[in-house]
Amino acid sequence: MAMIPLLAMVRKDLQLFFSDTRAVIVTFAVPIAIASFFGSIFSGPRSGAPARISVAVVDKDASAISKAIVSGAQGDKNLRVGTPAEDEARAAVRAGRTSIAVVIPKGFGDAAGKAFFGNGEKPALDLLYDPSRTVEVAMVRGILTEHVMQAVSKEMFGGEQGRAVVAQTLPQIEASKMPEDQKRALVDMLKSVQGFYGQATRDGQATGPRGITMPYAVNERAMTSGSNVAYNGYAHSFAGMGIQFLLFAAANLGIEILLERQRGLWKRLRSAPVSRFTLLAGKAASMTIVGLMTLAVSFGFAMAVFGVRIQGSLIGFISVSFACALMAATFGLLIAALGKTPAATRGVTTLAVLMMVMLGGAWVPTFIFPAWLQQATVIVPARWAVDGLDAMTWRGLGLRGALMPTVVLLGFAVAFGALAAARFRWEEA
């Protein structure tokens, strides 16, 4: 291969790239801006505290149980609870200022207490929610279940309302036509529960009845590269956006080749004693360099500003980055080979790149995809690129973790390059 023409092509392409301010901004600055935005969303607040769901609770009951529910919700680390009037709460949800409003209707506590022992109709809590935030509704429903159960059971087993209900219920049980042994067992149980909570209070060993609580605790540990290494969502977002703009830059390279052909420049290149391989290799080399610079600038920024670190293998990170850049470069060649006119190709290419990065998990992690889609996206090169960079950054996997993504990406590069060479229009009439 003739090195002088090859190096001249690389140098010329880099000169052209850097002479186009818009292209430089799009390639370097825009991915940083978008990745910073996505990173801030997926990383949560930098203090480490989880983002709280905004909930308005309207207590129209004002019973001991409803007050305990409000109090429990206000103490929950996942919720930010306000207690506005009902009209105000509705307006806040409608305007999107609050995700959910919980309305505790009048008589809720009394009815819930009776329903707790199974002899009353279940009262309803009204949940008014913003339809654009249904994921939060499911979370709030679960959290409320815990607080309602705790408040109702606490009151039923130890509170005034509970004692009154038991006192009211015991004669009803005695008078019922229930079999004698069952009747005796139920009465004994209710009396022992009352006795237990009364005992605990008198002995001063507890501040009061505890109610039913979750019978287990959860130790949450993020599985990152090390015990002292926190997950950094910016690592994923910079990988995703880096790949996205790498592919856009490569697509532009392909369109540039079409423009060169349109302007007659390709005739001049073809008239020189330079092989077809050198011409394609020169283009691929310049694009690979631009791609590597894109990733280097993006991750350099992420490291300096957002504390992203290569927790895995540095060699692995470089290998995956190189394979990504080469894959993108050959993707650009393929566009040049298959495209007819620059204008028509630009539209199709934009769609192709967006599909590729979306399915590859560059925008949102692939684990939120349906199972079948997660399986299907292994044929998308962007998926391997993002997974490979994730593996070398926040997952902290070693060199072995880079092996498969690198090999697969190089495989894509070979396939794209071969297809481009086979379909390239070499005849310049």
Place this chain on the structure above:
Amino acid sequence: MEREGSAERLIPMLHVNNLRKAFGSLVAVDDVTFSVEPGQLVGLLGPNGAGKTTTVSMIAGLITADRGDVLIGGQRLDGDTDPSKRRIGLVPQDLALYEELTARANLRFFGALYNLTGARLDRAIAAALDLVGLADRAGDRVKTFSGGMKRRLNLAAGLLHDPDILLLDEPTVGVDPQSRNAIFDNLEVLKGRGKALLYTTHYMEEAERLADRIVVIDHGKVVANDTLAGLRSQVAVSGGALPNLETAFLTLTGRSLRD
């Protein structure tokens, strides 16, 4: 083509032998044969779609001939990397230049395609720019150039590697009379240096002024291959005045539109 005299004159610098090219059912070039000697400018004339550009493209190696040969100094041109391609300089009809780069950067790139580097490349760039009168604009971006300056730079790009043969595909399209005249002067200089020039054009007055021989091509076939005087004689009415080239051309190719 064979002449009396020295042995080297037996072999033309460029010889096109029975070239044929078809695009599907359309035969664009059909058994085209002609030669260009060193220090000679051959005008390749023909109506639109006659096959001129296809012929030039085959000579430059841009497209593969279905049949026939292109001989450079007697050597058959074969393949993309044939060293004989170094002896050919192409000046395409399009302004094949990178507008965002300077004139020097453009020439540096095109020179490197012919393995020119370092001081040799610098000298070649200086000589080419000097010839076309753009030495003082070497550091300016091409996008700041006028149409005529771009045409002259387009010519300079084809000369960098000092080719023996220059293929000029309508090199004066869209330029003002001053730039056209400057290009003509450049071509005269090149002829004087012994270069073989193949010049396609629609402008009859250009061919009349520059060409030593004229090849008229129509429907892919050579319909005339002679000197200007010879062509005029061919179509002259017996006893009448010699027609000009345009009349001769129209007589040879007809008056029907070829759009």
